[in-house]
Amino acid sequence: xxxxxxxxxxxxxxxxxxxxxxxxxxxxxxxxxxxxxxxxxxxxxxxxxxxxxxxxxxxxxxxxxxxxxxxxxxxxxxxxxxxxxxxxxxxxxxxxxxxxxxxxxxxxxxxxxxxxxxxxxxxxxxxxxxxxxxxxxxxxxxxxxxxxxxxxxxxxxxxxxxxxxxxxxxxxxxxxxxxxxxxxxxxxxxxxxxxxxxxxxxxxxxxxxxxxxxxxxxxxxxxxxxxxxxxxxxxxxxxxxxxxxxxxxxxxxxxxxxxxxxxxxxxxxxxxxxxxxxxxxxxxxxxxxxxxxxxxxxxxxxxxxxxxxxxxxxx
Amino acid sequence: xxxxxxxxxxxxxxxxxxxxxxxxxxxxxxxxxxxxxxxxxxxxxxxxxxxxxxxxxxxxxxxxxxxxxxxxxxxxxxxxxxxxxxxxxxxxxxxxxxxxxxxxxxxxxxxxxxxxxxxxxxxxxxxxxxxxxxxxxxxxxxxxxxxxxxxxxxxxxxxxxxxxxxxxxxxxxxxxxxxxxxxxxxxxxxxxxxxxxxxxxxxxxxxxxxxxxxxxxxxxxxxxxxxxxxxxxxxxxxxxxxxxxxxxxxxxxxxxxxxxxxxxxxxxxxxxxxxxxxxxxxxxxxxxxxxxxxxxxxxxxxxxxxxxxxxxxxxxxxxxxxxxxxxxxxxxxxxxxxxxxxxxxxxxxxxxxxxxxxxxxxxxxxxxxxxxxxxxxxxxxxxxxxxxxxxxxxxxxxxxxxxxxxxxxxxxxxxxxxxxxxxxxxxxxxxxxxxxxxxxxxxxxxxxxxxxxxxxxxxxxxxxxxxxxxxxxxxxxxxxxxxxxxxxxxxxxxxxxxxxxxxxxxxxxxxxxxxxxxxxxxxxxxxxxxxxxxxxxxxxxxxxxxxxxxxxxxxxxxxxxxxxxxxxxxxxxxxxxxxxxxxxxxxxxxxxxxxxxxxxxxxxxxxxxxxxxxxxxxxxxxxxxxxxxxxxxxxxxxxxxxxxxxxxxxx
Numbered sequence: 001x002x003x004x005x006x007x008x009x010x011x012x013x014x015x016x017x018x019x020x021x022x023x024x025x026x027x028x029x030x031x032x033x034x035x036x037x038x039x040x041x042x043x044x045x046x047x048x049x050x051x052x053x054x055x056x057x058x059x060x061x062x063x064x065x066x067x068x069x070x071x072x073x074x075x076x077x078x079x080x081x082x083x084x085x086x087x088x089x090x091x092x093x094x095x096x097x098x099x100x101x102x103x104x105x106x107x108x109x110x111x112x113x114x115x116x117x118x119x120x121x122x123x124x125x126x127x128x129x130x131x132x133x134x135x136x137x138x139x140x141x142x143x144x145x146x147x148x149x150x151x152x153x154x155x156x157x158x159x160x161x162x163x164x165x166x167x168x169x170x171x172x173x174x175x176x177x178x179x180x181x182x183x184x185x186x187x188x189x190x191x192x193x194x195x196x197x198x199x200x201x202x203x204x205x206x207x208x209x210x211x212x213x214x215x216x217x218x219x220x221x222x223x224x225x226x227x228x229x230x231x232x233x234x235x236x237x238x239x240x241x242x243x244x245x246x247x248x249x250x251x252x253x254x255x256x257x258x259x260x261x262x263x264x265x266x267x268x269x270x271x272x273x274x275x276x277x278x279x280x281x282x283x284x285x286x287x288x289x290x291x292x293x294x295x296x297x298x299x300x301x302x303x304x305x306x307x308x309x310x311x312x313x314x315x
Numbered sequence: 316x317x318x319x320x321x322x323x324x325x326x327x328x329x330x331x332x333x334x335x336x337x338x339x340x341x342x343x344x345x346x347x348x349x350x351x352x353x354x355x356x357x358x359x360x361x362x363x364x365x366x367x368x369x370x371x372x373x374x375x376x377x378x379x380x381x382x383x384x385x386x387x388x389x390x391x392x393x394x395x396x397x398x399x400x401x402x403x404x405x406x407x408x409x410x411x412x413x414x415x416x417x418x419x420x421x422x423x424x425x426x427x428x429x430x431x432x433x434x435x436x437x438x439x440x441x442x443x444x445x446x447x448x449x450x451x452x453x454x455x456x457x458x459x460x461x462x463x464x465x466x467x468x469x470x471x472x473x474x475x476x477x478x479x480x481x482x483x484x485x486x487x488x489x490x491x492x493x494x495x496x497x498x499x500x501x502x503x504x505x506x507x508x509x510x511x512x513x514x515x516x517x518x519x520x521x522x523x524x525x526x527x528x529x530x531x532x533x534x535x536x537x538x539x540x541x542x543x544x545x546x547x548x549x550x551x552x553x554x555x556x557x558x559x560x561x562x563x564x565x566x567x568x569x570x571x572x573x574x575x576x577x578x579x580x581x582x583x584x585x586x587x588x589x590x591x592x593x594x595x596x597x598x599x600x601x602x603x604x605x606x607x608x609x610x611x612x613x614x615x616x617x618x619x620x621x622x623x624x625x626x627x628x629x630x631x632x633x634x635x636x637x638x639x640x641x642x643x644x645x646x647x648x649x650x651x652x653x654x655x656x657x658x659x660x661x662x663x664x665x666x667x668x669x670x671x672x673x674x675x676x677x678x679x680x681x682x683x684x685x686x687x688x689x690x691x692x693x694x695x696x697x698x699x700x701x702x703x704x705x706x707x708x709x710x711x712x713x714x715x716x717x718x719x720x721x722x723x724x725x726x727x728x729x730x731x732x733x734x735x736x737x738x739x740x741x742x743x744x745x746x747x748x749x750x751x752x753x754x755x756x757x758x759x760x761x762x763x764x765x766x767x768x769x770x771x772x773x774x775x776x777x778x779x780x781x782x783x784x785x786x787x788x789x790x791x792x793x794x795x796x797x798x799x800x801x802x803x804x805x806x807x808x809x810x811x812x813x814x815x816x817x818x819x820x821x822x823x824x825x826x827x828x829x830x831x832x833x834x835x836x837x838x839x840x841x842x843x844x845x846x847x848x849x850x851x852x853x854x855x856x857x858x859x860x861x862x863x864x865x866x867x868x869x870x871x872x873x874x875x876x877x878x879x880x881x882x883x884x885x886x887x888x889x890x891x892x893x894x895x896x897x898x899x900x901x902x903x904x905x906x907x908x909x910x911x912x913x914x915x916x917x918x919x920x921x922x923x924x925x926x927x928x929x930x931x932x933x934x935x936x937x938x939x940x941x942x943x944x945x946x947x948x949x950x951x952x953x954x955x956x957x958x959x960x961x962x963x964x965x966x
Contacts (some may be wrong), residue, residue, distance in 0.1 A: 003934040003956050006918060009941065224946045244327070245468050273945040276913040311467075311909030 006256040010270035015216065016042075018207050019067045019266075026197050027056050029187025036285050037064060037152070038180050039264035041213075042220045045175020046131050046151040046256065048116075048289065053073070055180040061112040062201040066153075068213055069206030071146065073108035073231040075127075076080075077119035079162065083126035087136045101138070106130055109146050113153040117163040127151070128170045135242045148213055175257050176282070177289035177299075203303055216267075224273040232276050232315040236283070239312045240291060245304060247292035258286050276314050283309065324423050328463050329366050331476070333359065336414060337429035338453035340407050341436045342446070348392055350625050351404055354385070354737055358411035365415070379386060381412055388778040398885035403436045423464050430457045444832050445728065455480045463713070485878070493868040499858040500841040513846035517837060518765060519557045519600070519745055523568040525710060528745070529701050529722040532797060534763040537594050538747060539602060540830055541759040550749045551793045552640045554781065555602045555761065557746035559619035560573060565660040566710060568728065568743050572611055575618020575652065580606050581778075582639035592633045592830075592838060599623045601762075602746060604638035604779070619742075620779075633838050647780035648740070653773060656740035664711040664732060671736030684737045688730055689787040697721075699789035699800055723792070726784040727768040740773040744781070749796055755827035763795055890942045897935045897957045900964050904928060914940055 016038060023034045037060060040047045047058045058074070065128070075086050088104035098299050105111065105125070107221035113127055130136050153174065156163065156184040183191060191197065233255055241249025250258075269278075284305045291300035337359065346351040358381075365372060373381075385408035386396065393401035410429045416422055434453050435448060463470050470476050520527055539555075561659050574709035593602065601607075601614050601622035602751045610616070611634040613624045622636070659668065674684050681743035691697075703721040706713040711732045714725050721729075727743050734741035748767035750759040769783040787795040793801035835843075848856050848864075856864070898908050901917075904925045908917050914936040922929040934956040942948025 001957065003952065004937040005930070006915060006940075008935055012790065081792055087397050224944070226944045226946075228943050243468060243469055244472060275915065275940055277915045280913060284570045310826070310909070310911050314913060 007310050009142065009273070009275075012267070012272050014268070014270040015208075016268055017211065021029060022067055022207065023060075023063050024235040026163040026201055027060050027260050028191055029183045030060070030180055033178050033180055034060065034064075035226065036282070037266075038225060039261055039284075040176045040263040041054055041068075041148075041150050042217055042222065042267065043257075043260040044148070046173060046216055047173070048174040048177040049152060049180060050157065050168045050177060051154070051180045053156060053298065056197070056258065056265055057152075057180060058112060058114060059197050059201050060180070061110065061154075063199065063259070064082060065110040065112075066201060067205035067207050067250060068110070069149070069208050070148070072110050072111040072112070073105040075105045076114045077116050077123070079118055079271075081119050081123050084138070086298060087121065087126060087130065087138050090139050092112075092245045097294045099139075101141070101143070103143070106135075106136060107131070107143075107145060109148055109150065110301070111149075111151045113151055115156060116153040117155045117165055119164065121164055124164065124166065126171065127153075131173055146194070148217065158231075168292075171289045172251070172253065174214055174283040174289065175261060178285050200295065220260075220267045223267050223271070225259055225263065226273070228260075228315060229274055229279065232312075233262075233279060236279070236308065237313050237314060239308055240287070243308065243311070245294055245299060250287060250290055254287065254290050258283065261286050284296060324351040324417055325467060326366075326369075327468055328423065328460070329417060329462040331364055331456075331460040332417065332423050333366075333414065334456040335453075336410055336426055336431050338456045339433040340451075342449055342453075343407055343418070343433070343440075344404060346400075346440050347404060347407065348500050350388065351392070354388070355407055355411040356406075356754045359414065362414040363409075372418065378412060380414060381415075382409070385409075385412065397448075399436075399439050401738065403433070403439070406436065420464060420545075423460075424572050427457055428463070429458075441851070442837050444829060451484060454634060455484050458483055468627045471809050473904055477588060489872050490869060492870060493865065495839070495862055496844070496847065497863045497865040497868055499797060500839070500844050519747075520594070520813060521558050521598075523569060523702070523724055523745055524566060525526070525559055525706055525725060528724045528766050529703075530769055531766040532701060532722070532764045533658045536763050538596070538761045538763050538765065539591050540592045540833075541589050541604075541750065541761065542757065543759070544593065547752050547759050548640060550795070551786070553759075554605045554744075554767075554783075555747040555750075556605050556621050557600055557602055559771070560743040560745065561619075561623055561733070562656055563658070563660060563728075564644040565663040570619070571655060574728050576649065578616060578618060578620050579647070580608070580620070580639075580642055580644050581646075582606070582608050584639050584641035584943075587640050588635070588637045590633060590635050592631065592833060593628055594631055595629050597627045599625065599627055601634065601636065601791060603636050604640075606634060606639055606642040606644060608639045609635075609637035619744075630835060631837055633834070633840070633842075641876075643778045646776060647775075648773055648778065653672050656742050656773065657735050657738065659732065662721055665710040666709075667715050667729070667732055668736040670715070671733045674733075681737075681739045681772070684734070684739060685772065685782060688733050689717075689782070689784060692726060692730070692784050693789040693797050694904070694917070697725075697726075697788045699785065699792065703802055723785045724768040726788060727735050727770045730782065730784040730932070732773050734770070744771050748783075748793060751796065753823045753827050753830070755823045756830055758827070758830050760826060760830075767792075780902070794841045890939065890948065890953065892937075892952050893950075893957045894939045896959055897932070897939070900957075900960055901925070901928070901932065904964060928960065928963060931963045932958070935960050 018126060020031070020038065023038075024031050027034060027213070036060060037047055037049075039058050041064070049060070051057060061074075062072065064070075074083075076135050081234060084104070086104045086106045088102050090101045091098040093100045116127065119127075129152050131149075134147075136143050136145060136222065168175075183187070194200075236258070237250045237252075237255050240246055258279060259274070261282040262274045264268070265278040266272075266274040271278075284302045286307050287308075288300045288302065289303055291304070292298070293300045334934065340355060341784065345356075362372075364370070388404070389396060389401050389408065393404065395401050396405055406429065410426065410433060413426050417426065430453075434450065434457070437449070440446075459476045462479055462483075466476070470479075496575075558570050559570045562569040579619065587604075588609075589604065591602070591786050601610065601624070603610065603614075603616075603622040603763050606620060607616060607622050611623050613626075614622045614634070614636075615624070616622050625780075634835035671684070671688075674687050687723060698720045699722070700720050702724055703714075704718045706718065711729050714721055714729055722949070724745075731741040731743050733740050745766070745768045747765045748769070749765050752759050767785070769781060769785065771779045771781055773779050783793060785876060789800040844861075845854075845856070848854070853860065854863070894914075901908065901921065906917075906921055906924045912920075918929070918933045918936045921932045925932075935953070938949070938953040938956045942953050
């Protein structure tokens with residue numbers, strides 16, 4: 001009998017490998033973050049990138065939009081931005097004698113919401129509502145947003161002056177939250193030598209056909225999740241609720257998010273079944289912004305999640 | 316010095332350690348010098364404050380100075396660092412100081428271990444019910460601290476940790492019972508206790524001076540408790556004999572030091588069997604009921620009918636004896652002994668002697684003299700009190716003619732002096748009189764407050780006859796007890812004087828409970844063990860049999876626990892059974908799988924740690940992952956992969 005090896009588990013086609021490779025050339029040394037961002041997109045969720053300015057948040061969003069052939073728009077959030085500025089306005093056209101809706105920048109397939117915590121809560125909630133509903137209601141009329149619809153929001157660490165930190169209920173709308181962090185010395189050196197990457201990102205070719213992304217999302221949804229894996233996810237959820245180092249535990253919605261993200265992660269690796277490894281890999285990105293670490297009440301840190309993983313046996 | 320993070324003590328575990336250490340130290344406060352308890356409390360408060368403020372723990376030198384100060388204090392107090400009291404005090408100080416040194420998990424483990432030991436030392440001081448009840452509480456707290464220490468914050472909240480500790484303690488209960496019932500009992504302590512282990516015990520003294528028994532009467536402690544085979548005889552027959560005092564130097568009465576021939580007792584009533592449980596009194600006395608007709612094996616009566624043995628009694632023991640309440644003895648007493656019991660110190664107490672000599676002439680024999688003496692005490696001039704006035708150089712004269720107020724030892728001493736002066740051989744007998752019947756369990760309880768002194772006179776043709784002069788002045792003392800005989804102002808222990816009915820009932824119940832504890836738990840000795848095992852069909856079991864039974868009992872319990880654990884174990888499907896088999900193979904090759912480690916991560920580690928097995932294990936992992944997490948697992952492939960891994964490992 002021919003016995004399998006681990007590689008045989010990952011035998012499904014991996015059409016996104018070129019995307020990952022090209023993106024990695026632009027944003028150097030951040031393969032993990034790119035993979036997480038892609039997984040988030042494939043799982044149909046929105047992404048929150050939290051980091052200091054100049055770490056490549058915008059470049060990442062831009063690169064993904066270009067490579068995936070998505071229509072891209074960027075909204076710079078400021079404190080005087082109004083909901084209509086992002087959803088769009090109706091103007092009266094005199095020739096035709098009627099109002100015409102001018103769609104706002106939200107009507108794009110990949111929206112980069114830059115520095116979301118600089119906007120007022122009113123504008124923030126307009127964006128978050130659109131993210132949840134995938135539609136925009138303006139002047140009594142509901143308009144569908146394009147599909148796929150994917151928001152990458154960026155946020156500077158909340159202790160900066162003049163910001164409105166997102167409340168927990170809205171953080172929950174983001175499937176994942178990642179930090180890019182400083183590049184490692186080698187990556188930084190090649191970045192400094194090559195000059196800014198933003199222009200390069202603008203010139204990237206689309207690697208996917210129009211409906212490839214939708215097909216991929218379908219395939220991700222079909223990745224097998226066994227009862228044993230659900231047991232594991234449930235054990236992790238229960239552990240967050242029991243663990244006194246967290247203010248409160250993860251919600252069932254967080255559990256759903258975890259499974260969806262694990263599916264996408266598995267699919268990106270070429271597997272048609274999700275493994276505990278996938279759950280462990282996406283857990284920090286999915287759970288950190290949904291948990292409050294005690295004492296202090298800040299986001300849970302990756303160390304907390306690592307400790308959590310170590311406290312839960314795999315069933 | 317930096318430590319790896321796992322070694323540093325987690326902040327959340329510290330309160331548990333405080334609670335556990337406190338539970339272990341607290342009972343010792345009852346018998347320690349006050350300064351030591353205060354010092355320990357201050358150290359506890361200091362370390363708790365440091366913990367609260369997240370302050371820096373004191374360095375090595377301040378701690379060393381504190382240790383030196385503690386040792387110096389203990390040396391000053393006890394004159395030694397060893398022995399029971401000083402040793403325990405040292406442990407208490409060191410435990411409190413260790414709390415100031417809790418940096419790593421190792422320090423915390425030391426605190427918990429010290430706590431377990433300190434808990435044990437508590438039983439060197441008390442083996443009563445409160446001590447027995449405190450033990451599980453403290454044990455639970457110590458175990459909880461240990462659980463919290465090793466489980467970290469994942470061990471859960473306080474209720475969970477305490478619950479788990481309680482469960483562990485409950486699980487150990489059957490083992491405790493088996494060990495208690497079956498562990499071979501030896502008579503006498505298993506190991507030598509420190510010299511001071513039995514200090515501070517009260518009881519009858521070997522000599523008698525005015526006031527020595529009155530002091531004892533103010534002590535409500537238990538002396539012994541008795542269960543009669545039949546009904547409890549009337550109180551005025553219950554004389555429990557202690558030392559008999561024959562020598563008088565004008566102030567102090569002492570026993571005759573030399574050997575005397577064995578007494579010849581003529582029992583005139585059927586022997587009455589009883590079982591007495593003696594509190595440790597550090598003496599050789601049995602305090603048998605007069606007159607003993609049967610004694611426990613290692614006891615014998617001396618020439619004055621006092622039952623003694625060679626070794627002092629240092630632990631609570633139970634003995635069987637029998638007595639004949641109506642008796643005569645030594646009608647043929649030796650002339651030497653009679654002379655001894657007629658001797659009076661020359662030149663002392665002239666008035667008393669003159670009085671007695673006046674009785675001697677003209678009266679109708681010794682009986683008349685005795686009657687006159689008792690009539691004197693019965694006159695209204697004499698009073699019975701625990702607080703007699705001080706007596707001068709001629710104590711008996713002072714007592715008889717001036718103060719006329721005294722306790723039983725005054726009356727007994729004065730009576731004996733009068734008798735000797737009148738030419739009747741007489742001596743003082745000390746011991747206990749009466750006792751209190753507990754209606755709850757039928758035991759007769761004899762306390763130190765029942766201590767008594769009476770007299771014995773020798774009459775030709777009859778032998779020694781007991782005369783209790785106290786009964787002449789205060790008949791209630793003999794018929795009802797000391798509380799009834801003394802007026803309300805006398806300094807008796809409150810326990811002895813309780814009058815309220817409900818309070819009395821409560822006390823009887825508490826004493827019956829205590830007595831049951833003493834009889835069945837503390838008093839579970841070799842004989843009880845043999846009785847109990849005999850009842851279960853093992854009548855003549857020796858220590859080998861006991862050891863075998865002990866092993867079998869513990870083994871059976873272990874098996875039962877194991878069976879329970881197996882029964883409760885999650886049932887593994889064949890897939891997991893095969894996976895576990897593979898993991899066992901790996902473990903034998905030195906690669907252990909952490910419970911949270913994924914098969915893929917494990918395979919990566921196997922590649923580094925055991926490259927020879929890497930390919931085969933990878934196959935197992937792949938087959939397992941496919942079978943467990945995939946939609947279409949094939950058990951046959953997994954089985955084949957595990958088989959190949961096993962065979963590879965063997966070659």
